[in-house]
Amino acid sequence: QTVYLNGQFVPMTESQISTQDRGFLFGDGVYEVIPVYQKQLFEFDAHLERLKNSLQATSILNPLTDAEWKKLLDELIQRHPWEDQFIYLQVTRGIQMVRDHLPADCMTPTIYAYTNPLKPVSADIIENGIKIVTLEDIRWLRCDIKAITLLPNVMMKLAAKQQGADDAILIGRDGLVSEGSASNVFMVKDGTLITPPNSHKILPGITRLVIEKVAQNHQIPLLEADITLDELLQADEIWLTSSTKEALPITQLDGKPVGNGRPGQIWQLLRQHYQAYKADFLNA
Numbered sequence: 001q002t003v004y005l006n007g008q009f010v011p012m013t014e015s016q017i018s019t020q021d022r023g024f025l026f027g028d029g030v031y032e033v034i035p036v037y038q039k040q041l042f043e044f045d046a047h048l049e050r051l052k053n054s055l056q057a058t059s060i061l062n063p064l065t066d067a068e069w070k071k072l073l074d075e076l077i078q079r080h081p082w083e084d085q086f087i088y089l090q091v092t093r094g095i096q097m098v099r100d101h102l103p104a105d106c107m108t109p110t111i112y113a114y115t116n117p118l119k120p121v122s123a124d125i126i127e128n129g130i131k132i133v134t135l136e137d138i139r140w141l142r143c144d145i146k147a148i149t150l151l152p153n154v155m156m157k158l159a160a161k162q163q164g165a166d167d168a169i170l171i172g173r174d175g176l177v178s179e180g181s182a183s184n185v186f187m188v189k190d191g192t193l194i195t196p197p198n199s200h201k202i203l204p205g206i207t208r209l210v211i212e213k214v215a216q217n218h219q220i221p222l223l224e225a226d227i228t229l230d231e232l233l234q235a236d237e238i239w240l241t242s243s244t245k246e247a248l249p250i251t252q253l254d255g256k257p258v259g260n261g262r263p264g265q266i267w268q269l270l271r272q273h274y275q276a277y278k279a280d281f282l283n284a
């Protein structure tokens with residue numbers, strides 16, 4: 001397996017970064033995860049836009065032009081045999097020899113990217129959905145930045161597992177649903193799809209964006225609105241969405257069935273439309 005590091009493709013087993021990298025010492029960096037279908041980057045422009053927003057918000061220099069980003073990722077894809085992949089790409093602020101929270105001026109960012117095979121979601125999950133617990137959202141107030149600093153997400157994922165669940169839906173200090181530990185949340189109530197509005201409290205998910213587009217194209221009623229824990233508990237359907245999992249149906253919430261305890265009808269419908277959207281993109 002080959003990875004991209006600072007302008008070069010090297011075997012993964014040989015790639016090395018400095019212990020003085022601020023990504024390692026401060027978690028001072030941002031990242032993206034981009035799905036690839038039939039060796040084509042999916043929704044690349046939206047992912048690049050979000051990367052640039054994360055870089056700008058953290059005052060990390062964007063080291064490459066749009067065309068250079070595309071070229072390096074395409075080359076990474078072509079160097080691997082898998083038709084469907086997901087790319088992890090990370091930009092940290094760079095290397096600093098003397099410890100200081102304040103970054104030096106004009107640092108050279110560290111650019112790293114690697115790819116993995118993208119496996120379809122298991123038949124068991126498609127058939128039966130997953131179990132979720134609600135947890136307090138213990139993260140910071142700039143979750144719109146895709147920061148590499150993921151310790152709270154890791155802790156919440158572990159807590160969910162300890163409670164026998166597959167994942168967690170996070171409830172903010174304001175009592176409102178924010179998102180999943182690595183996904184956005186949708187619920188269905190009386191045929192309407194509802195998702196929390198974009199804000200500093202959530203990551204503007206690209207899958208969320210595609211689902212909104214697909215729902216609009218097929219006249220599925222859609223609302224961006226705050227969701228309380230009570231409303232979530234009364235939902236007919238709940239989904240978690242992300243680039244690597246698309247939309248996952250949640251069939252159990254805090255030990256109780258969601259709706260009739262089976263993956264919902266609107267989810268089934270949207271899943272078909274989503275696959276058709278992907279097929280159109282690949283044929284375009």
Ligand code: PMP
Pocket residue numbers: 033179180181182183184202203204205206207208241242243244
């Ligand atoms: N929220 C969080 C916290 C995430 O980590 C992710 C996955 N990257 C998402 C939402 C979903 O974003 P996307 O659809 O762009 O993968």
